[in-house]
Each structure stands twice: as structure tokens, then as C-alpha cells.
Amino acid sequence: MKTENQLKNTKKLTLKSLTDLRILFLTFFGTGLAPKAPGTVGSLATIILLYFIGKLNAPFFFFIPFLLILTIGAIFITGVIEKEYDCIDPSWIVIDEVIGIWIASFFILDHSYVSYVAIFALFRLFDIWKIGPVKYFDNRKDAIGTTLDDVAAGLMAGITYTLTFKLLEFIS
Template sequence: MTERIDTRRVFSDPVLWLAFGFGSGLSPRAPGTAGTLVAVPLFLLLDQLSFAGYLTATVLISLAGVWICQRASQTLGVHDHPGIVWDEFAGYLVAMIMAPEGWTGILAGFVLFRFFDIWKPWPIGWVDKKVHGGLGIMLDDILAGLMVVVVLWVAKLVV
């Protein structure tokens, strides 16, 4: 079990505050799910942008996440501490690229993203084990998000 992180430490260090999803990663149970829940309002804000603007913001959040997660990991001395949930933010935003409009899409994206992020089918599981540092922390969640995009795209074709 990973040691608990002092709440004051997270809220006093801007990098940890971001990495811990504005504090959502401090949840004692299912911090990844808590982080994804906090990503929903971020999605709602970014969803107001054009499609190109949304993609640009998602790419920038993902790229920043590599640095944020790397720094947080180094600060904590733990690779991919469960409280680091910035990767869930990015992964969920990727997942929502093909989501249907409205709360049905938000819920579908949320459930499917959590499913792939927890199950970690190939290649997500491989990346999770073999790619290290900030890139590794981010990449498995981005791949989970891309799997959701594929599932929702196929569902759109079938329906």
C-alpha cells in the first residue's frame, strides 16, 4: 500500500495540486474514479470550444500532464502514485472526443473510460508496465481514452 499523502502538502505545492486533480486524488477510495468525476466539469467547460479548440486543449493538457506527472512522481518518490490523477483528466477528455451529446454521452464516456483504465487490456497494460516516467503515467490513460473513442465510433456506425 502506498503511503498516504499529507493534504497540506498537496494544497501547498502547485505541481502536486494539479497532479492530484485539484485535490480529488486524495480520495481514500478509488482516487482514479474521483479524478475522472472532477474531469467532467472540465469537459463541460472545454466542450464549449470548437472541435479544433477542444482537440487543441486536450493535446495541451496531455502534453502538460507528462511534465506534471513526472515532477509529481519525482517529488513523491513513487512512480504513478494512485493519487496522481491528471492522467485521468487527459484520458477522459480523449474519451469524450466521439461521445454522444448530453448526459448520456458523459455517462457513457465515464463508464467506458473507467472500465478500460481499470481493466487495462493490451496495449494499455503493456504500456502501464513498460513505459516509465511522466510519459508512462499519461500514456496508458490516453490509450484507454482512445479505446473509448473506437468503441463509441463503432457504436455510432451500428446505431
């Protein structure tokens, strides 16, 4: 539950805030400013982008160094902004969802539409349910927790996707 101060500081964020490159980055080009379900909007924007990258047959493992740098940058910038805005894990920070769903997409077995929908649904499910390691990181209440809870959700979604689709393949 957000405190009154967190709500007040979050409401200061407007489209004009996107002139701050840190906010542009953390909101994933403004998707985090969606009035409803900004985490879902940010995840959806990312999975659509990843779908088209996948259609180019780009090996996703080539993106691992970029994703590591992105994660470290997200933790650092999130820490600065959370202090500046006096808030912890505000809903408009969606770069963590971008990172999490990207990690989940590493597990995709084929680049079919069904696989991307499954990854999206599983990621959102684990991100919302916050079980196991997702809950552990979410309870940290710092920039590391803000980011790594979605990394954990991405790993859990990817593993669940792989096990499910391998089991379905084995059964049929």
C-alpha cells in the same frame, strides 16, 4: 502493487500539499486526494465539466492544442514529482485520467447525458482492465507510462463508444 516506500510517501500527501501548484495540478484541484477511487473521482469531475462545456456547443477539436500542452506538462511534472516522492503512478495523480477522459469525449456524437455516461463508463472500464496498449504503457513504470496509459484508455473508450452507437443507429 505498491511498495512500502511508495505507500509511505503517498501518505505524506495531505490537503496542505495542495499549496504546491504541481500537486494541485496533478491531483486535479484535489480530486486525487479522495480516500476511495481517486481515479474515478477525477474522471467524474472531468466528465461533469466536459458535459457543461458540451452544452455550450463549443467544438471540442478547438481544445486539441490545449490538450497537447496539458499532456506534455503532465508528463514533465509527473516525472519530477515521481522522483521527488519516490513513487511510480501513485493513485493521487489523476491528471492522466483528466486527459484520458477528455480525449474520449472528442468522440461524443451528441451532447446527451447518455453519451457522457457511456464515455465515463467505457473510459473507467479500459483504465481499470488495462488491456492492449493501456497495459503496454502501464508497464513502462515512468511518467510517460503514467500519462499515456490513460491516453490509450481514452482512445479505446472513444472508439468503442463510436462503434457501439453507430451500430445501434444502423440497427434501429
